[in-house]
Amino acid sequence: MAARKGAGVLELAVLGLLHESPMHGYELRKRLNVLLGMFRAFSYGSLYPCLKQLLADGLIVEDRPEEPGTPLALQSRRSKIVYKLTADGKERLQRLLTEAGPASWEDEGFGVHFAFFSHTRADVRLRILEGRRSRLEERLESVRAALARTRERVDSYTLELQHHGLESVEREVRWLNELIGRERAEQEQQARRYENKQDKPRDRGR
Amino acid sequence: MAARKGAGVLELAVLGLLHESPMHGYELRKRLNVLLGMFRAFSYGSLYPCLKQLLADGLIVEDRPEEPGTPLALQSRRSKIVYKLTADGKERLQRLLTEAGPASWEDEGFGVHFAFFSHTRADVRLRILEGRRSRLEERLESVRAALARTRERVDSYTLELQHHGLESVEREVRWLNELIGRERAEQEQQARRYENKQDKPRDRGR
DNA sequence: TTCGTCATGTAATGGGTTACATGATTAC
DNA sequence: GTAATCATGTAACCCATTACATGACGAA
Numbered sequence: 001m002a003a004r005k006g007a008g009v010l011e012l013a014v015l016g017l018l019h020e021s022p023m024h025g026y027e028l029r030k031r032l033n034v035l036l037g038m039f040r041a042f043s044y045g046s047l048y049p050c051l052k053q054l055l056a057d058g059l060i061v062e063d064r065p066e067e068p069g070t071p072l073a074l075q076s077r078r079s080k081i082v083y084k085l086t087a088d089g090k091e092r093l094q095r096l097l098t099e100a101g102p103a104s105w106e107d108e109g110f111g112v113h114f115a116f117f118s119h120t121r122a123d124v125r126l127r128i129l130e131g132r133r134s135r136l137e138e139r140l141e142s143v144r145a146a147l148a149r150t151r152e153r154v155d156s157y158t159l160e161l162q163h164h165g166l167e168s169v170e171r172e173v174r175w176l177n178e179l180i181g182r183e184r185a186e187q188e189q190q191a192r193r194y195e196n197k198q199d200k201p202r203d204r205g206r
Numbered sequence: 207m208a209a210r211k212g213a214g215v216l217e218l219a220v221l222g223l224l225h226e227s228p229m230h231g232y233e234l235r236k237r238l239n240v241l242l243g244m245f246r247a248f249s250y251g252s253l254y255p256c257l258k259q260l261l262a263d264g265l266i267v268e269d270r271p272e273e274p275g276t277p278l279a280l281q282s283r284r285s286k287i288v289y290k291l292t293a294d295g296k297e298r299l300q301r302l303l304t305e306a307g308p309a310s311w312e313d314e315g316f317g318v319h320f321a322f323f324s325h326t327r328a329d330v331r332l333r334i335l336e337g338r339r340s341r342l343e344e345r346l347e348s349v350r351a352a353l354a355r356t357r358e359r360v361d362s363y364t365l366e367l368q369h370h371g372l373e374s375v376e377r378e379v380r381w382l383n384e385l386i387g388r389e390r391a392e393q394e395q396q397a398r399r400y401e402n403k404q405d406k407p408r409d410r411g412r
Numbered sequence: 413t414t415c416g417t418c419a420t421g422t423a424a425t426g427g428g429t430t431a432c433a434t435g436a437t438t439a440c
Numbered sequence: 441g442t443a444a445t446c447a448t449g450t451a452a453c454c455c456a457t458t459a460c461a462t463g464a465c466g467a468a
Contacts, residue, residue: 038372115367143244156324175370
């Protein structure tokens with residue numbers, strides 16, 4: 001119980017990766033930094049405390065590969081600790097993937113949420129993509145407006161920076177548009193398939 | 207004195223903006239979020255403490271526009287507080303702009319440093335641009351390598367994300383290449399002009 | 413006179429990094 | 441046997457955010 005505000009993106013990322021396969025911390029970090037390499041990088045200083053917390057919450061369990069017959073003397077030698085999701089952990093992951101709040105379309109969270117889209121419900125995927133898009137469009141609009149108001153006296157470097165920034169964001173919006181288009185098409189196809197399964201195909205075509 | 211690790215990017219941004227013209231906090235934040243709107247946004251919760259600190263350090267002074275003739279009774283009514291740089295502040299700004307350390311090419315710092323390039327020495331500009339570029343190229347290489355190793359079994363969304371990430375970074379690298387080219391050309395032109403001022407143009411053309 | 417924006421601030425919190433410390437395993 | 445990498449962890453700190461609280465000022 002106890003609401004637990006959650007450890008932000010890291011928690012989702014860790015649960016998501018562990019859902020695919022059990023892993024130890026070091027490998028987890030590597031995979032994390034490949035998965036999100038272009039956007040962010042986590043350090044051990046945040047990863048291990050996060051694992052500790054997840055463990056305490058019973059969302060993961062550790063599997064220390066100590067051979068049962070090992071003599072006591074060697075029992076304590078530190079070794080790889082493989083973590084895997086518990087049932088609670090899976091549940092938690094599912095909830096995190098379904099609650100598509102603002103956090104899932106802000107810069108920090110979007111990438112992580114996107115990375116696990118294949119485990120996310122289609123309608124939630126769409127919500128996240130659209131949320132992200134409108135977030136970016138807000139930003140574009142506000143910057144464009146401010147830019148128009150203060151067109152006077154701006155040195156060329158500032159202009160260059162803003163220009164590049166605008167283009168980057170516009171590019172991401174186009175990318176999102178494409179993804180949203182694909183998602184919608186897929187959803188419609190799904191709907192048609194469903195419709196066909198029912199007999200009496202009344203009211204075809206919208 | 208007292209080394210003062212500095213308040214990160216915000217300090218530079220505030221000093222830089224105040225160097226262009228005195229301003230009060232509210233306006234400062236607005237300008238900040240136009241200047242860097244595409245990359246980040248600061249809140250009052252960080253801005254005002256920063257101003258307070260800069261004030262304490264004597265890098266800025268506040269100018270409360272209280273008319274000299276105002277009756278004492280009205281003296282304390284809160285009003286706009288305009289800040290402006292002191293001589294120490296200008297010195298500090300200059301130092302921040304000249305010390306082109308790693309912070310100036312990491313994601314958080316690059317935009318801010320770039321925004322004030324027109325007040326930055328040409329050689330420092332080049333160092334920052336090149337530092338940024340090699341930082342991004344490192345990232346590209348490490349992600350590409352990891353991608354090649356784990357090409358097997360990756361779901362299409364992860365792939366899509368990484369693809370988009372790679373393209374974005376590649377695009378920024380191209381942008382940097384262009385900027386670096388321009389900077390170099392300008393520097394050479396400058397050098398030629400200098401050379402021409404000297405008589406005896408010995409050793410022309412490298 | 414009330415609503416929206418301008419304007420200034422503080423306290424609690426947060427999510428993360430850096431730097432450090434240690435030990436195991438592998439390749440040479 | 442030693443250097444590099446794998447592997448786990450902690451403590452101190454940092455920069456900024458959120459949420460809150462206050463108040464001035466102009467327009468409807």
